[in-house]
Amino acid sequence: MDYNHIKAIHIIFVVSWFAGLFYLPRLFVYHTEANTKPELERDIIQEQFKKMEKVLFNAIMVPAMWLTLISGATLVYWSWWDSFAQHGWLHLKLSFVVGLLIYHFLCRKIIFELREGKFRFTSFQLRLYNEVATIFLFAIVFLVILKNTIDWIWGVVGLLVFAVLIMTAVKIAKSLREKRK
Known part of the structure; x- marks a missing residue:
């Protein structure tokens, strides 16, 4: 295997990991919203969400996370190790990866809380939480492509503005639906 093979593997597992990071908080939203259902329906739905969350996290997200980290570390070792100190963008990217790991394990904590019936x-709020992975994705991709520690800021600022607009639109649509009822 050469550098490009490892790079391809890294990209595949980054995509797999992010797929889980995007979908799991959405399951949290639905799991929480099931509380508004009648008791029998709520119990059945929430049991299903508990199962889906557990399988998604343990069977997809955890292996994808480890394979992302291992392949990424291999790429750093093979290509940039000698000049690692000269790549400020890479240091910042790795900081975002640490943030992504924290987000990953916060998701795990929420899984355990929901299993115990704790709805914090x-x-x-969970819809907003769901956008955190998107912000990390934007920041990391801009850093990797532009290899610049400044330009990623504009991508993230644009994403935050877009997220605020989307959330505002969601709130307006929700209030209009409620008024019609």
């Missing part, structure tokens, strides 16, 4: 967050 509203569905709206």
